[in-house]
Amino acid sequence: MTLYVYFKFFVSDHPMIAGSIREMQEQLLLEYPSLNCDLLKRPHADEEGRETWMEVYRGVASEPSQFIERLKELAFKNDLPQPRRNEIFISID
Numbered sequence: 001m002t003l004y005v006y007f008k009f010f011v012s013d014h015p016m017i018a019g020s021i022r023e024m025q026e027q028l029l030l031e032y033p034s035l036n037c038d039l040l041k042r043p044h045a046d047e048e049g050r051e052t053w054m055e056v057y058r059g060v061a062s063e064p065s066q067f068i069e070r071l072k073e074l075a076f077k078n079d080l081p082q083p084r085r086n087e088i089f090i091s092i093d
Helices: 011-031 064-077
Strands: 002-010 036-041 050-058 085-089
Touching (some): 002 064
Antiparallel strands (some): 002 050
């Protein structure tokens, strides 16, 4: 399973958001050792001055719903922008 989480926020909040996401991902790596995390963003802000960022999580060995709940808890704890949209993709065999 690969989980994509995307959200928008104003460019001025960039340094705070980046640090919060890195802290959250470090915590997740401790809890899910096989996890692979990535952080991406669109190249340009939208017409309202908001950036779109995407967190990518690969290699979750446990039940996806449990991981998503834990991710949601940590996102609230770290005051990450809301709403956060989740998309799950699976491998084609």
